[in-house]
Each structure stands twice: as structure tokens, then as C-alpha cells.
Amino acid sequence: MATKRIGILTSGGDCAGLNAALRAVVHRAIRNYGWRVFGIRDGSMGLMERPLDFVEFDLSLVTGDMLRLGGTILGTINKGDPFHYPMPDGTFRDRSSEFVEGYRELGIEALVVIGGDGSMRILNQLCRQGGIPMVGIPKTIDNDVAQTDYAIGFSTALDVAGEAIDRLAPTAASHHRVMILEVMGRDVGHIAINAGVAGGADVILIPELPYTLEGIANKIDDVRAEGRNHALMVVAEGCRTETGESITKVQSGGEARYGGIGQYLGARLADLVDAETRVTVLGHVQRGGVPSMRDRVIASAFGVHAVDLISSGRLGRVVAWQHGQVVDVPITDVANITRAVDPFGTLAQTARGLGIYIGEMPA
Ligand code: F6P
Numbered sequence: 001m002a003t004k005r006i007g008i009l010t011s012g013g014d015c016a017g018l019n020a021a022l023r024a025v026v027h028r029a030i031r032n033y034g035w036r037v038f039g040i041r042d043g044s045m046g047l048m049e050r051p052l053d054f055v056e057f058d059l060s061l062v063t064g065d066m067l068r069l070g071g072t073i074l075g076t077i078n079k080g081d082p083f084h085y086p087m088p089d090g091t092f093r094d095r096s097s098e099f100v101e102g103y104r105e106l107g108i109e110a111l112v113v114i115g116g117d118g119s120m121r122i123l124n125q126l127c128r129q130g131g132i133p134m135v136g137i138p139k140t141i142d143n144d145v146a147q148t149d150y151a152i153g154f155s156t157a158l159d160v161a162g163e164a165i166d167r168l169a170p171t172a173a174s175h176h177r178v179m180i181l182e183v184m185g186r187d188v189g190h191i192a193i194n195a196g197v198a199g200g201a202d203v204i205l206i207p208e209l210p211y212t213l214e215g216i217a218n219k220i221d222d223v224r225a226e227g228r229n230h231a232l233m234v235v236a237e238g239c240r241t242e243t244g245e246s247i248t249k250v251q252s253g254g255e256a257r258y259g260g261i262g263q264y265l266g267a268r269l270a271d272l273v274d275a276e277t278r279v280t281v282l283g284h285v286q287r288g289g290v291p292s293m294r295d296r297v298i299a300s301a302f303g304v305h306a307v308d309l310i311s312s313g314r315l316g317r318v319v320a321w322q323h324g325q326v327v328d329v330p331i332t333d334v335a336n337i338t339r340a341v342d343p344f345g346t347l348a349q350t351a352r353g354l355g356i357y358i359g360e361m362p363a
Contacts, residue, residue, distance in 0.1 A: 004035040006310060007054070007108040010072040011043040011119035015141045015153025015287050017295035018072040021114055023062040024303025030059055033311055038108055042075040043119070044082050044126065047102030048095055054106060067296045070156075070288045072114075079255060081122050086254075100130030109133065110310045116140035116151070120318065121336035135309045136318035136331055137302045141286055143190040146337040147329045148320035152302065155294035157184070157286040158194050164282055165199025165232060172230040175276065178220060178269060182262030182281045185236045189341045191286065192236035193358070197351050203233040204351055205265075208341045209359030213242050213268055219357035220273045231275075235262050242268075259283075301326045 008025050010018050022039065029035040037057045040046035046053040055061075055074075066073070079086065085095045103111070110133040113123045120136050127134040138145035141157035161183045172179040181201075185191045189206020196204035202223050205211050216233070223231050237258035240246045247260035259281065266277040291299070302319045305326045309317055317328040341347060343362050351358045 004033065005038065005106075005108045006035055006110045006112065006307075007038045007040050007047075007103070007106060008074075008112040009040040009043055009046065009114070010074050010076045010139075011078075011113060011115035011123060012076060012140065013078045013116070013287065014071050014076050015139055016070045016156035016289060016291035017152040017299040018076075018114060018139060019066040019069045020291060020296045020299035021137055021139070021152055021303045022057075022072070022074065023066040024300040025112055025307055026057040026059070026062045028304045028307040030057075033307070038106060039074045040106075043077045043080070043115075044099055044123070045077055045080060046074075047106065048082060048098045049102075052102050052106055067300075068290055070290060079253065082126060083122065096126055096129055099126050100132070103130060103132055110135070110315065112137065112306050112310070114139050114152070116142070117145050117334060117336055117338060120145075120331060120334050124316075124331050124335045133310070133315040134331070135306045135315060135328075136334065137299075137306050138318060138320065138334070141184060141191065142186045142188055144186065144188040144339045145318075146334050146339045147318070148322065148334075148339075150294075150298050150321045152295055152299045153287070154190065155298070156289065156292040157191055158198070159292050160286045160289065161191050161195035161234075161282060162198045164280065165195060165201065165234065168280060169200070169232060172232055176229040178231045178233060178266075178273065178275045178277045180233045180235060180262045180266050180269075180277060180279045182235050182237055182259075182279065184258075184282065184284075184286050185238055186258065187238045187338060187340075189236040189238070192234045193341055193347045193351060196234035196356065197347060197354070199234070200232065201234045201356060202231040203357045205233070205235040205239045205261075205359060206341055207236055207238040207240070209343055209348075209362060211239075211242065211357075211359035213265075213272055215357055215360060216265075216269060217272045220269075220275065222355075233265075235265060237261060
């Protein structure tokens with residue numbers, strides 16, 4: 001009987017722990033099942049290039065050093081949807097059939113996709129079109145993939161944001177300042193609320209909850225009344241201004257990204273609270289670096305389980321972390337669904353219980 005061949009790719013923004021997941025997939029597939037594993041470069045691009053752009057893994061390529069390595073050795077892209085592929089002349093083309101043909105040319109029988117909710121939607125659509133068996137592994141620092149408590153990369157990003165608050169606190173105290181830390185997270189506030197609680201912030205703003213400038217100013221007044229002359233504030237990049245506008249910038253490559261709400265609030269608050277404000281934008285630092293131990297463990301468990309799903313013919317599923325266990329759910333329960341911070345969940349209630357201003361109660 002011919003040896004089974006599977007493919008694996010990383011898609012969307014990179015994060016810490018992707019290489020640990022690749023390593024786990026390769027180990028499980030080769031050691032346990034004797035399969036061949038092909039790593040597809042640059043997300044879906046590797047199957048659209050001619051010649052195809054891939055590497056065949058063997059165990060010598062996936063040593064323990066992969067656990068310690070940030071980014072993805074396969075490369076990734078977070079634009080270039082094959083159904084709506086941006087061409088150099090500014091037009092868009094449907095290149096989905098090139099992806100499917102590439103899959104056939106490589107001669108693989110299933111695809112492991114490591115991606116966020118957006119990548120899951122696109123890859124699921126591609127795989128359905130081409131009759132390609134697929135399993136998914138969730139990753140994103142934003143931690144907004146539905147059905148899973150943790151996506152690969154979140155834990156490391158949280159550690160980075162928490163360390164930033166630890167570093168800002170003493171300088172805030174020394175200069176009697178209001179220090180504002182803007183963190184990533186796209187449309188959700190998981191990094192902000194977790195880092196803010198862990199770092200002892202006085203104010204945490206997340207896109208899921210409305211706030212008022214007055215509410216922030218009142219909290220800073222309370223802090224002063226308690227005898228402290230400095231304050232720490234964490235704001236998620238996806239928060240809007242108090243009048244509802246989101247702050248974005250068009251980046252090179254032509255796509256808009258969040259960024260700037262921290263500066264905006266810093267300027268508004270400086271007058272309102274009569275204090276010096278300083279703003280730190282953490283940016284892509286949260287995506288890089290050495291993966292946390294938790295990300296390595298989650299990525300390893302996800303990788304092993306994903307291969308077992310293929311082996312048992314349970315396809316069209318995504319692995320997930322629920323209540324300390326790895327489970328799997330249908331991809332349709334995950335694709336393009338955003339898991340927001342629950343305004344009445346444990347984290348929000350904990351923050352309120354600690355006296356942190358996290359905005360107004362939703363209507
Ligand atoms: O989705 C991950 C993420 O890092 C978001 O938190 C952030 O808004 C976005 O990607 C940044 O994208 P890019 O790397 O294209 O600037």
C-alpha cells in the first residue's frame with residue numbers, strides 16, 4: 001500500500017508557537033503512522049506557485065529547537081485570498097482553481113491548516129471546492145477563534161503585554177504620569193483585559209464595552225484620592241473613540257490596520273485629568289519572540305490531535321482547547337466566527353471586582 005502523504009500550511013498573521021505545532025504534526029505523522037509530510041510555503045501561495053513551493057519534512061528538520069523558535073519556518077501571508085487575489089495592476093482575480101490544481105499535483109490526501117477564523121473560512125471554502133479533506137488548528141494572538149479557550153500565540157502575546165505593563169509601572173510612578181499601553185487584538189479585547197488584570201491596570205478599554213472619557217477621568221481622580229499619583233491604562237487597538245470612530249492607518253500593501261487609539265486618548269485625557277500622559281504602542285512585538293511554555297504545550301497537543309483526526313477519517317474539523325482538554329469541533333462552528341470578550345464573563349467581573357474601570361455596562 002502506498003504511503004499516505006499529507007500537507008500542512010500556516011496562514012494569516014504569524015505568532016509564537018506555530019513551529020511547535022508544525023513539529024508536533026510531523027512527529028505524529030511520521031513516527032506513529034509512517035506518513036510523508038509536505039510543508040507548503042507562504043500559506044495558500046505555495047500551492048498556487050508554479051513550480052509548487054513546498055518542503056518535505058523529515059525528523060531531522062523538526063528538532064526540539066522548533067519549540068523555541070518564533071514565527072513560522074514555512075512563511076505565511078495575511079492577504080492574498082485566492083478567491084479575490086490582488087494583482088499588481090490593482091485588479092483582483094479568482095485563483096482558487098490554481099490552489100486546487102496545486103494540491104492535486106503535490107499528490108497529498110489531506111491538508112492541515114494552521115490559521116485564525118478568517119483563514120479557516122477561506123481554506124474551508126477552497127477545500128470544499130476542490131474536495132480536499134482538511135483539518136484545522138487555531139492560532140492567533142487575538143484569541144478570538146470560536147470554540148477554543150486558547151489559540152496558539154495568545155499566551156506568548158499576553159506575556160509580552162504583561163511584561164510591558166511591569167516595565168511601565170515604575171516609570172509611571174517615578175514621573176507621576178498616566179501611562180497608556182495600546183495592545184493588539186483586532187476587534188476583540190482578550191489581550192487587553194487579561195494583561196490589564198494581570199498587570200494591575202487602573203483602566204482597561206476593550207472594543208466589546210463602551211466607555212466615556214468622564215468615566216476614565218473619574219477613575220483617575222479616585223486613584224489620586226486613594227493617595228497614588230500615577231495610573232496605568234491598557235487600551236485594545238480596536239477600541240473606538242468616544243464618538244464611535246475607529247482609528248486605522250492604511251499600511252504599505254494597501255490594507256488598513258488598527259493603530260492610534262492610545263495616542264488619541266492620551267491627548268484627550270491630558271487636559272481632562274491634568275496629568276502628563278505617555279503612550280506606548282506594543283505592536284508586532286506581541287507576535288514575535290520565544291514562545292511561552294503554554295503555547296508550546298497547546299501547539300504540541302493540537303498538532304498530535306490533528307493528525308489523529310486525519311488517521312481516523314474525522315475530517316472537516318478543527319482542534320480546540322476546552323476545559324483543559326483537546327477536543328475537536330466542526331469547522332463550520334469556527335470559520336469566520338469571532339469570539340469576543342464576554343462583558344459579563346469571569347475576566348470582566350474580576351476586573352470590575354478589583355475596581356478597574358473597563359467601561360460602562362452594556363445596554
Ligand atoms: O490578527 C493578528 C494581528 O496581529 C492583529 O492583532 C493586528 O491588528 C493585525 O494582525 C496586524 O496585522 P499586520 O501584521 O498585517 O500589520
